[in-house]
Amino acid sequence: MxxxxxxxxxxxxxxxxxxxxxxxxxxxxxxxxxxxxxxxxxxxxxxxxxxxxxxxxxxxxxxxxxxxxxxxxxxxPPDSGIFVEVEPWPEEVDGADLLDDITHALARHVIADKETLRAATLWATFTWLVDMVQVAPIANITAPEKRCGKSILLTALGKLANRPLQVSNIAPAALFRSIELWAPTLLIDEVDAFLAAHEDARGILNAGFTRDSAVVIRCVGDDHIPTPFNVWGAKALCGIGKIADTLADRSVPLRLRRRIPGENVESLRHSDPAFWERLRSRLARFALDSAEAIGKARPTPITGLNDRANDAWEPLLAIADLVGEHWPT
The missing domain is CATH 1.20.50 (Pheromone ER-1)
Structure with a gap:
């Protein structure tokens, strides 16, 4: 019935x-x-x-x-207080111009080489298209030492990403429940300390890499009923040094360095919120208009990378190929 x-x-x-x-x-x-x-x-x-x-x-x-x-x-679920509703830009968005503007915005606040900034831009854009792809690469923000701007880049990505949830510490039980409940873009700071305290969280993060395998099973309730939880979604990790090989294997590396004399950046805290709001609005419109094309895209693998690394880059390459101009290079 x-x-x-x-x-x-x-x-x-x-x-x-x-x-x-x-x-x-x-x-x-x-x-x-x-x-x-x-x-x-x-x-x-x-x-x-x-x-x-x-x-x-x-x-x-x-x-x-x-x-x-x-x-x-x-x-x-009270997610309306966690995520801000983004109204798509009222007009069609030029993808290459949008990605250029995002790259320039990141460069105002973070010291990194051009390739890192472009990869960060593509990853932020991918978070708006995560429902259309089959692989969700982890953004691995890393640096060899402190004070390289890792947390600043993570926060900047949070200003660009779809449904951002930025945390510094989260228990594994809350981790898979949060992903299932809210489908956020998860941004985890201090991941080196986090994983040291919660080794079992690594398996949850690993599982969310491909849509087909993005399920973990946990026992729930007084009767300990085995229950599946969907852990598919975009995730960014930020920490010092190397992450576990299984996570690195599923990641797009965003490597930062310290500023050298003469290099200056603007304070992200003092940036105009309306500026980031406009970028998010344009990203939302670009995602609406591009979703079908991204879902059908089959970009050419990068020569020299192994299969899993090419899997990680696939959704980012699909976006670059779609917008064209200098982005596919």
Whole structure:
């Protein structure tokens, strides 16, 4: 017997979504809102699918949609306070110009060679397309010593990434639950100390590299029922020295160095929040327009790299190839 919340093709809600192109208030009619609030509380999966449909129309402010569809006793996961809703840029975005602007923005705050800055730019862009690819490379921010700007680069990536969750310490049980619950871009600082204290977290991070293998099983509840948790998603690690070989094997290295006399950077803390907001908005629009092409992309492997290293670079190369100009080189 089908659920009473299952949407028929000609249901009032589906009809309202189709009408959004010429009636921006179609989903906010009182009867429709009541159905949406009921669905959000009783069938979160159906509500999430419907929300994605509404978002694809690009006719709504999704923060307003979330506010209006929330009931007074809504007990859904409180991620609205963790992640800021990003409104896509209203016009089509030139991909090469966007990536150039991101690279220049990073260069204002971090000392690194051009290749590292370009790799960081491609990785930040990949976080907006993670649902379209089959491999999720880890961004491995590393340096041989302290005060090389590692945490600054991690924070800058957090200002660019989709659904960023930046932490310095997280228990393994919270790690896989957070990924399953929120599907964040996970940004872990002080990873050398973190993994030393939580060796079992390495297996969770390893598992999230490919979509097919991104599941860990843990026993849950008083009856210790084996339960699968999805750990697929983008992750960045920041620390001093080398990380474990299994993690490095699944990573794109972002190597930093100390400033030399005459090199200067701007304070990231004092940067204009609106500047980063505009970049995120452009990234969101680029991802919407490019998702299908990235999903179908099969970039040429890099000569000299092993198979797993080429796997790690695959989504980044797909983005570079798509935007063209000087980026594929």
């Amino acid at each position: 089908s659920s009473p919340l299952t949407l028929e093709a000609k249901s009032p809600i589906q009809e309202a979504i189709r009408n959004l192109t010429h009636d921006a208030g179609a989903l906010y009619a009182p009867a429709i809102l009541e159905q949406l609030r009921s669905m959000r509380g009783k069938d979160p999966a159906a509500f999430a699918r419907l929300r994605a449909q509404a978002k694809e129309t690009k006719q709504l402010s999704m923060s307003e949609f979330d506010r209006l569809t929330a009931s007074s006793n809504d007990d859904s």
